[in-house]
Structures are given as structure tokens and as C-alpha cells.
Amino acid sequence: MSNSPIVKHVSECFIKPKLNDDYSKQPYYLSPGDLAMLSAHYIQKGLLFTKSSATDQDFSIQTFLEKLKDSLTRTLVHFYPLAGQLATQIDEHQHSSFIFIDCEKGPGARFIHATLNMTIHDILSPIDVPVVVKSFFDHHKSVNHDGHTRPLLSVQVTELVDGIFIGCSMNHSVADGTSYWNFWNIWSEIHMQHNPNSKSKLPIHKRWFPEGYGPRVTLPFTHTDEFISRYEVPQLRERIFHFSSESISKLKMKANIDVEDTDKEISSLQALSALVWKSITRVRCLSGDEKITCTMDANLRQRIDPQLPQGYFGNSIWVAKATATADQVNEHSLGWVAELLQKAVMELTDKTVKSVFEAWMKSPFVYQIDAFFEPNSTVIGSSPRFDMFGNDFGVGKPVVVRSGYANKFPGKVTTYPGSEGRRSIALEICLPPDVMTALESDDEFRSYSIHV
Known part of the structure; x- marks a missing residue:
């Protein structure tokens, strides 16, 4: 498709959970499996939905977005580390870095509303996944270490002519695939007014370390050049x-x-x-x-x-x-x-x-x-x-x-x-x-x- 439409960002805001507990003020430790992922990319997966109906005059994208933001705020109470950012303490004498999540750092999780003048058929009919799909996600080409200055979680809602794509970019040093989809599942249940305690796997934040180690794990680096690289995807x-x-x-x-x-x-x-x-x-x-x-x-x-x-x-x-x-x-x-x-x-x-x-x-x-x-x-x-x-x-x-x-x-x-x-x-x-x-x-x- 020549002169393909582009994704246009309409608005964005940041969302923080309402927390009363002191645990959000404590360093959130990263396990060995988390720290090893610092140079990989964010997890970027998303779901495509049809709009309620082309004849449904009651559907309002603004109402839909407000409900999503509200349910995301309540979901982040359970997943509070995602509203923070990474932080590093460097020990030049020991040539080491201590990287953790500061749950109070940064503006919170990002929420983006975008539009695209294409249909679901335009997205699904080509043999290959269209390049424009990459624009359905925030944090393009970001590596997890960028979570020091970027949100650990970013949700982009892209409105198509007849559909809605919800793309979620989550820092891979904070979560793996199981954690990622647990987040989606609990968010969905909270959005639909279901009780997540009854049938979802609520997140367990107690960190795992090999016996005799942790919770403060240091890396033998003091500069990002020693352990962070920027991988460019070849033509695929x-x-x-x-x-x-x-x-x-x-x-x-x-x-x-x-x-x-x-x-x-x-x-x-x-x-x-x-x-x-x-x-x-x-x-x-x-x-x-x-x-x-x-x-x-x-x-x-x-x-x-x-x-x-x-x-x-x-x-x-x-x-x-x-x-x-x-x-x-x-x-x-x-x-x-x-x-x-x-x-x-x-x-x-x-x-x-x-x-x-x-x-x-x-x-x-x-x-x-x-x-x-x-x-x-x-x-x-x-x-x-x-x-x-x-x-x-x-x-x-x-x-x-x-x-x-x-x-x-x-x-x-x-x-x-x-x-x-x-x-x-x-x-x-x-x-x-x-x-x-x-x-x-x-x-x-x-x-x-x-x-x-």
C-alpha cells in the first residue's frame, strides 16, 4: 500500500496507583533473571478488537478510554512497581552497580490515545504483518535499561476505522511472559468489575534469589557501555x-x-x-x-x-x-x-x-x-x-x-x-x-x- 496512513498520537497522560502502604517507598529488588534482561527490548504485545458495532451509536471512544484509565489505575495497585522507574547506585571503588526499581520515581505508567485511518481488514489481509503494526506500541527500539528515564509500562490505544488495538509495552527486566499476561488478565477482570482475588493469579512480589544470595545484587559494571548494546533488527x-x-x-x-x-x-x-x-x-x-x-x-x-x-x-x-x-x-x-x-x-x-x-x-x-x-x-x-x-x-x-x-x-x-x-x-x-x-x-x- 503506497502512501500508507500513519499512526497519529492524539493525547497522552500518566497514571499512578493510589497507594497507602510503605512498601512502595522501599527499593524493589531485581533478581538475577531480571538483571540479565537489561539489554533486551521491552515486551511488546497487543490485542485487536472490533468496535462494538458500526451501528452502535452508544459507543464512545472517550468513554472507553476513561474506563480503561480507571481500571488501569486500580490494576496498578496490585502491580505497583510498573508505575516506577529503574534507579542505579554506583560504587566506583568496587566497580559495581546496584540497579533496582524506585517505585516513587517518574510520572507513572504512560497511557497514549492514537488514531489510524485503516480498517481491521487492512491490518489482517496482507500476507506479512504490516510494518505499521510496529507503530501500535510505545518504546520503539527501547532496551530495558532505558527504564531509568522511560516508563516501565506504556499502554497505547490505537483507534482504527472499525477496530481498537490495545498495545502494551512492559519492561522485560521487570516481568516475563507469565507475569505480562497475568497483568493483562487481572486488568481485564478489574475492567469488567470482576473480583481478581477470586480467579486470577494476583502478583507475588517476594523476590527469588539462589539460596545464600540477595536481595541486593550488584553488577560488575559502572558504565552502560560495559553491558548495554543496541541491537538493530535486520531486514525480516x-x-x-x-x-x-x-x-x-x-x-x-x-x-x-x-x-x-x-x-x-x-x-x-x-x-x-x-x-x-x-x-x-x-x-x-x-x-x-x-x-x-x-x-x-x-x-x-x-x-x-x-x-x-x-x-x-x-x-x-x-x-x-x-x-x-x-x-x-x-x-x-x-x-x-x-x-x-x-x-x-x-x-x-x-x-x-x-x-x-x-x-x-x-x-x-x-x-x-x-x-x-x-x-x-x-x-x-x-x-x-x-x-x-x-x-x-x-x-x-x-x-x-x-x-x-x-x-x-x-x-x-x-x-x-x-x-x-x-x-x-x-x-x-x-x-x-x-x-x-x-x-x-x-x-x-x-x-x-x-x-x-
């Missing part, structure tokens, strides 16, 4: 692929027929991830004994002893990493590759996880996006188990989930629940243009995905 095509529940069931059945260890059932996501890894490896034309990897995000809350509650607010994730040669991935069965991924997940035991973070405490580092993932890797993030389509803000069920610029690179795959429900899954895949074109023509991959 971003496309959403849909997999029906029937297609997922066939994949899972095929993978389990192939496996050698019949005592351990391959899950639906492991089977789908194996298909993706095999397909991307094939269309990248990788072969021989070149080592390649596939990593999957893993929620650690239930993997450590004692377990953390699902409502634990912060980063409690690690990657399950499978390694093989390109020939092995190409030549072995779907089940063999899925089993390799399953073994990587199962290796994330309490002992392994604690040893990882104890090693980090002894030699802290901050992930650099361009260095953390190897060339020709496949990285599978997010989760189809997150409740994305249950979020209701009075205008019905979301139509789709979309994401912004953040944390994308060649081989990045983001998993979402399918909009049609019934255990369907949608994948957002980022690849160089020539590789994406090859994937679109790959017979095995095409045989399982739905073309819409």
Missing part, C-alpha cells in the same frame, strides 16, 4: 502461520509414533516445534555436520523446589536448548527431533536451574541479543498456554494478537493460542525474505499449516 519478513487443533493432533500422533522412548509422550508444542525446526533448517539449506540449535522458553516457577507461585511477578524463565547437526535434523524423523527438544526441557531440573543461577551470581552477565543466539538458530518464545483471548474490555473477544519491533531476529518464532480456540496454535515467524519465501513453499510445512 514477519508472517503469522495458523495450525488447527486437528493439524496439531496429527503432528503429535506422528511424532509419538516415531519416538524410541514410548514412556515419555511428546507434547503438542514439542511436536510443532520439531516441525518448525526441521522446516526452517531445510529451507535455510543447512547441511553437513554444522551444529545448529533450537531453544524453547521454559517457565521455571514449577521447576524449582520449593516451587514459586504462578503469580510470581518477575522473570522466572530459562531456555531449554537442543543441539544437533544440520544433517541430523534433516535426516531424522519428526519424533526424533521432538524427543531431542523434550530431553532439553526435562533437563531443566531444580538442580540444573539453581546451578545456572548460582553460576550467574558468581559471574554476572547481561544478555546481548546479537550474541546470545547463535547464527542459524531457531528460537521459540512465548506460549500458547497464556490466556490472551480471554481478555475482555467491554468490546468483545480479541480478534488477533500482534507484536511490535522488540526482540526479533532471524529464526525467532513466537507462539500464540489460535484465535479459533480448541487447542489451535498460531506462530509468528521472523525470517530473511528469501528464507521465508522458501518456507512458504515447503511441502511438509504447508501440509500442516492453514493458509488464510
